[in-house]
Amino acid sequence: MKKSKFITDFKDIPTPRQKMPELPLEERQRNFKEVELGFTEEIAVKEAKRCLSCRRCIGCGLCLAECDQKAIEYDQSPETLKLNVDAIILAPGFDEFDPNRKKELAYGKCFNVITSIEFERISSPTGPYGGVIMRPFDGEIPKRIALIQCVGSREEMLGANFCSNLCCMQSLKEALTACERIPELEVKIFHRGIRPFGKGSESYYQKALKQEEIEFVGAEVTGLEEDSGTGNVTLSYSNNGQASKEEFELVVLAVGLHSSDSARSLSRSTRIRLNKYGFGSTSPLSPLESTEPGVFIAGGFNAPTDLSGAVTQGSAAASKVAGMLSSKRGEIPTQVKEVKRAAEASRIGVFFCQYGSRSGRKIDLEKLKKVAGSLPQVEYVGESLFFCLKFGREEIAKTIADKKLNGVIIAPCYPATHTALFENITGGAKVEVIALGSLSHNGGEAEIKERFEIAIANLKSPREAEVKPVAPVALIIGGGLSGLTAAIDIANQGYEVHLLEKEKELGGWFRDKEYLLGEGLQERFQSLLAGVGENEKIQIHLNSKLANVDGEPGGFKSTISENGKKTTVESGVIIVATGAEEYRPREFLYGKDKRVITQTELEERLQKGELSANNVVMIQCVGSRNDKHPYCSRDCCLRAIENSLKIKNLKPESEIYILHRDIRVYDFAEDVYSEALESGVRFIGMEADPSVKNGKDLTVTVGDVDNQKELRLSPELVVLSTGIVPPAENPHLSEILGVSVDSDGFFQEAETKLRPVEFERQGLFLCGLAHSPMSTAECVAQATAVAGKAGLVLSGGKGKSQ
Incomplete structure (x- = not known):
């Protein structure tokens, strides 16, 4: 079924108004009792929700005029298509967890309790407040914000005992963004272990840890309650059995990602299997292949993932299909359109995107502007916050007209996706789009100047690109x-x-x-x-x-x-x-005492059945998340947990301690973590590295963060969870x-x-x-x-x- 695009379905219109409860007829005679009894709390909430979710589309048609890509068709009707295909790619994405399922968080009742997705919209320059972070209750700028992690994730009672992967990283970025925009802001992040996900994520975490305005609180949030007068929210939480309360002006729920509503119907129609959480069933060596030949799984249907992972899996699924269809390559003819060339560019303008220079790159925008402005062909150098948005493109178009430019160099954040946007607004001026990243990786002025000169040469050359x-x-x-x-x-x-x-x-x-x-x-x-x-x-x-x-x-x-x-x-x-390569440790007596080994060496012993120790201590983050290697190696925590379970299976009476700085297992590996907890593996949180001393017995001393005391252990074996190094x-x-x-x-x-x-x-x-x-x-x-x-x-x- 091919459905109409962008037109709100009637199911989006709330149900009819709630009917007022009335006194039964037999009870109305010969008395002055009220006939209309008033709403119960439950009915009142339903009626309020009806008003709050008023239909968004009123059919005014203004979106037709605003959509540059002409992607909206009001008169399009649903139709059923029958296609003969050799392969299918399933990429229905995922759904945001509905926080209404957690009544204690009062979402929908407290105006100043919002989701992480709503916070992103509020903080966006194109959002309802123009990027100014304000409270929905009264439009005031909050001075105290709480972010609550794992809402709808890592919760077995909700049927969601998996990590949603991107929530922690999302909250770190939101906290840092809020601190940039609101002076003297106080932010508290309530969590059960921070798990930044993706390349470069650890640097965001370390930056947030060093930010005075941001505090991380390891606790379980037990309830939220609104002050009807101020709109502030009282947050109740439990930390090591100690109950506490704090008041905040805005609370953000980091909602998890669940399988798409369409997942089960897709699985039935394509005959593929789903895992117990409703995502596509795959294996580590075949992460794109479903249980049905010719049907591939990509993106959020595979597992919760970030944008980079979704893009990668989309390309990978297409690659699998290309392999299947390689014998048919060239059967479909392609038509090449003739391109009309503009006159040679002599007055050139250079435009830089401010957002592109801030989005995780080390870019000196002032240096780039200085180099660009020094070139004789360049008549104008400018910058804007967002060139990809409508007001940014209008700014470029106006400047081109005012300065009479016939050549334009634009440096946005993502040229691959934005080139077409810029080509449509230049009024005939030739366009060259270059990546800000290509300017940042080669930081010398000579290299930057050469890159601009190449772009200018491309603008001035009237010939077609040479085909080789x-x-x-x-x-x-x-x-x-x-x-x-x-x-x-x-x-x-x-x-x-x-x-x-x-x-x-x-x-x-x-x-x-x-x-x-x-x-x-x-x-x-x-x-x-x-x-x-x-x-x-x-x-x-x-x-x-x-x-x-x-x-x-x-x-x-x-x-x-x-x-x-x-x-x-x-x-x-x-x-x-x-x-x-695997990090080769020099610390913790490794190489000096045979009772100190790595996880790899432990795995070799387990495979050969040569493990004799009954008391084992595992130390995490050896060679990772330190000054020399300031990144998470990703697989160390899971390897340690899996190996601890293997030991428990061999020796149920064994005592195993895992010393860690937040356990980081992602998506469905949370089940393995839960199994280890249930089997009796003890997880000890630490901030500083433990000390390991040898003698007749090994002695490991560590500061237990959770219980705020020093813990001294005497293991038979110390296992180091070593990271990877380039x-x-x-x-x-x-x-x-x-x-x-x-x-x-x-x-x-x-x-x-x-x-x-x-x-x-x-x-x-x-x-x-x-x-x-x-x-x-x-x-x-x-x-x-x-x-x-x-x-x-x-x-x-x-x-x-x-």
Whole structure:
């Protein structure tokens, strides 16, 4: 069924008004009793909700005039379409948790209790208050704000014992935004463990921790109550059995993400299985494939995810379909429209987006303006808060007319999605859109000036972009899980692959280590290894490294050193899948006492059945979240919990302590965490590193944050949960490729949200642990997404030079 677009359904109109309860007829005779009894509290609330949710669309038609893309059709009617397809991608997204289900939070009763989504709308420049953060109750600017985490997440009683992944990061950004806009603001975040998600998220958390206006309170919120006079909200919470109350002027509920309402009907019509929470059922090595062949799952239907994850999975699902349909490539003819060229640009204006310079990038906007203004062809340099919004585009159009510009360079946050918007408002002036990120990664004035000169040259050149043949070959650097996945997916599309591996065999961490993948998955990994080795389109280069790269997208010439001999490989694309390495600890007596081991070494002992210890202490964040490696390694907490359960299964009487700085397990791994708690594994929160001393017995001393006392343990075995670190050769490889590494030493993608697997240099891509710490499923999804992106470049045998 194809439904009409953007027109509010009648179900959006609230139910009819509540009927006033009346006195029964037999009770009205010969008395003065009121016939209308008045609303009960329940009926009064329903009537109030009816008014508060008044229909949004009144059919005025103004949206038709405002929609530049002509996407609204009032006369469109629903129709049923029957399509013959070879594959299906299910991406219905997810739904926001309804906080009305938690009565104690008084959502809908207290005007100043809002959701995190509503707070984002209020704080948006295009929101109801123009970006000024005000209370719905009276329009006053709040001075005390509370944010409550895990509303509708990690709650087994609600059938939602999973982490929604993005709520903590969302609240951190909202808290920092509020502090920027409201002087002398006080913010308290009530939580059950902070779990920032995604690349760069730890830096936001550390920034919030250092902000004096923001306080983190580990507590369970038990109720909210409104003061009808002031509109303030009294928040009741429990912390280690201690009940407390505080008053706030605004309360924000960080609502979780639940499966889409359409999930069950989709599962029935496509015959796929769902997990117990209503999301699509997949596995770590096949995160896009449903239980039904030819049906793929992407985005929020797979699991709660952020924008970067959704974009990656969308590309990956498309890549899977491209592999299935590779034999039909070229059957559908394409028509190329002739493009009319504007006159040569001689008066050029440069426009910078302020939001793009603030959105997580280290960009010196004043330096960029200074360099742009020094160029002789540039007549105007300006900036605006949001160029992608209507008022920003109108500002550009007005400036072009006033300054009589016939060439425009625009530097927005995301050029890939915004280019078409700008081309429609320039009034015939030629447009060149460049990414702010490309200007920030090469910070020298000479490099910035060169980038602007290239853009100006593109504006002044009247010729069509030169079309050159593309070498239908992919060069992949790294033969671990991500590299193997990308190789087989590209080969399945019909292209040749050269796979470089610096070691003497493929596989990376996962080769011959079943415990790293879990039961049953090692067989599938071995099948992947065999598939790569047997594929005629994949040429494997072992003991090999990249020595040099020349050329451009579609025609790279790479020199590789293989067993000391140099050879040249021509390829259309280059993919970096170099992975990461396990941190080798020097702290906590590791290497000095055999009773101190790593999780990897513990897993080896468990696999061989050689564990004798009954008292085990695990220390988290070893080599992560410190000054040298200020990021979360993502898999350490889950590995520790899974290994503790294996010990418990072998030895139910064993005592296991996990010393942590917030347990970070994401989406459905929350079930594993709950199982560990129920089995008796003790989780001890800590702020400072514990001390480990040896002698006849090991002694571990730690400050217990929850109980506010020092705890002394005497374990038989200390297990260090070591993080991952980027390979030492990353900076050298980045110089060869002409790309950047980030401050943590991982490779820097073009744009975090919308181009997570692309480099700024066209024709180059990245995936897996070369990008950042991530789960096995995310590595596979990124590798498959890269295969799809590479296929776009390699297809057709032609490409445009840039």
